[in-house]
Amino acid sequence: MARVAVLHNTLDFNGGADAVCLHVCEALQAAHDVTLFTISETSLSALNELFGTDAAVTVETLPGTGPLARLLARVDDWRGPQLAFRSVLLDRWFRRRAAAFDLAVSTANEFALPVPSVQYVHFPQFNGHVAGPDGVHGGGVADRVWTRMAGLDDRRLPADATLLANSTYTADHVVARYGRGASVVHPPVDPIPGEPWADRERGVVTVGRIAPDNRTLDAIRAVDGVRERGYDLHLHLVGSAAEAYRSYVDRVEAAVAAREHVTLERSVPRTRLEALLGSHRYGLNPKRGEHFGMALAEYVAAGMVPFAHDSGGQRDVVDGAEDRLFGTVTEATERLVAAIEADARPRLPPDRFAVDRFHERIRTAVDDRLAGR
Template sequence: MTLPFIFLSLFTSLILRFSFTIFNRRRSRNTAVGFFHPYTNDGGGGERVLWCAVRAIQDESPDLDCIVYTGDHDATPQGLMARAIDRFGVTLLSPPKVVHLYKRKWIEETTYPHFTMIGQSLGSVYLAWEALCKFTPFYYFDTSGYAFTYPLARLFGCKVICYTHYPTISSDMISRVRQGSLMYNNDALVAKSVWLSRCKIVYYTFFSFLYGMAGSCAHLAMVNSSWTKSHIEKLWGVPDRIKRVYPPCDTSGLQVLPLERSAETPSIISVAQFRPEKAHSLQLEAFSAAFKRLDSTLPKPKLQFVGSCRNKSDEERLEMLKRKALELNVNEHVEFHKNVTYRELVRLLGGAVAGIHSMTDEHFGISVVEYMAAGAIPIAHNSAGPKMDIVLDEDGQQTGFLACNVDEYADAILRIIRMPEMERLVMASAARKRARRFSEQRFYDDFKAALRPILCHVSK
């Protein structure tokens, strides 16, 4: 089935639907908020936001039913409630209702070898069509960044709310294409060709126009950082509807961990999904470079990768990292922990002297805050959220390191390993204090404050 046929069918069905359902289902819509989150098992910061958002709405408006649209066919209300507490420490007041989606393949990146962004965006409309046909809530809440679904949700009569972790397209992406930079979204073939680069710039410019039009349909848009806010305001053109709400970070649970760490084998932890933009290879290369420069009198560190796999591509990426560790001859000092429980994550964070993060233009960086709260000194990418919001001085004291390339990351790793214990404790203490600015409680307070003006449903 081709995409043109799919969207022609969707449009025809839409017209027919509204001809006989325009006055229907009002009663159920008035008491429900539907969370569009096709991957409820991704294990990342986005899933934490989902469960904290559900909990916040259950606190603020107990009369509202919470519905989760998911493409995970084994998901059940009780199972999702258990997952929220097991993986993220979030206790829901009641199990969310579940609407299963069966057209999730249309948002998989593997479905679109080329023109992936626009393919996934249009595919999300098709998936949202399935969701809204199965159940039409009064509030449609997107927690996964599928802005192209907002016009459709408004056609279904929903109030549209979103929590945007990052813009699908940004001026930074267009600039990198102009500069011929190699990245996960700009391969070598395009970077080396002037003609292909110009075509991609036109494509990105057109896509950003469509993205802005779709995003402007949101009644309320919450964004997770100063960097994301500046881009979304520029792209969507509705600054009065955009509120910055820092994502919920488990600072309270992690701050009880002791700051003292074992000096025998310094542990450097990396917490991130095994996705291409997380740049795990750079971390391995930096660790290898630091390992080679390490004084023989100092203890040998270990690097612990902790993350989840969403699909087969992520699994293959994880296997590639294992092979790369072997090639760099550091495999005996590198560990891989896949899909760990929340309790296990806390244990690993509690033993780390440092936490490494290497995604360029990370919209926020929940893992960086978690490092700081747990007492692990962060080594984060010198861009976007970590640079603008997180790894800043606290009371004049440095809270971590920012880096851009292999050498800078290697230098930061060596500085932490060579750091006297008292100096490390002072920096870790300052980092922990700064992490309190991004607590789960602050998320709940800011989230509820942003929602209150729009929660105008009839309480019956």
């Protein structure tokens, strides 16, 4: 049994990266002594209920995490998520404890860690000024500062780090920034029981935190467009609403209140989420440049017809099907209308991203790294 540290900068956004963290803990806890290091207020029990996981590991939080997390949440509302900053704090803190561990597993992207590691990259968090294969780049002065403080301004990751990526899109960006390949391990999503197609409601479900980057309002506009074409389609928005996005949440709530065909449910139990997915025909993900798309993968798992913005790792999830991808809100409307008119059915198997497969690949990566392979 090895001593394994799992590093995750924050669990307060309740997104797909946080689900991966919980699943990694669950995958490793039976065979290893696992400690989760995070700068997060959210409890493990709350996340287990949200993600349907059973993680039961030791949790270490940075002293003063509560006030710090609340301060960062207020900053996030007008400056966006400060994830790189959080990661730098986490890295500095963990280094003082690293000697007590045989291996570190990052579920919050890349680090220059002082111990052997397995690093799961949702999207590179440092060296944002380096353009990826699609020309995407970002960052400015802050990015260069955090990159330097993270010890990665030379664009070299530790030689004893095993790199994993959530999609081919992300893996290509890892190569562009660091010149190192990453094995693609799609995030875990088990099949979700559903009703027969004929019994399903002609409705759309959009799952994900209510946030500007998730473009929740675009989902409303797309369904509005379908209804303007004469089809009685309704929309369920399901997702948590972090305090960091309060101003955007207010806009979404106002849009929902003005429409009888749109409902919003926040922080629903897993049973309710699965009931919605299993009883509706269509799933819509309007986020652009999604690095993978956990909600989109859940639409597949529930036997829905999934639609997503034609960018990022979402192409992996729908297996590159052009009639399931769109570039604009108008195109999203057109894809939905075409599916309704053709009575389009699901094409992908519900077990495409099975949890057991993910857990096994994580355990193998950790065991191989511990063995020096």
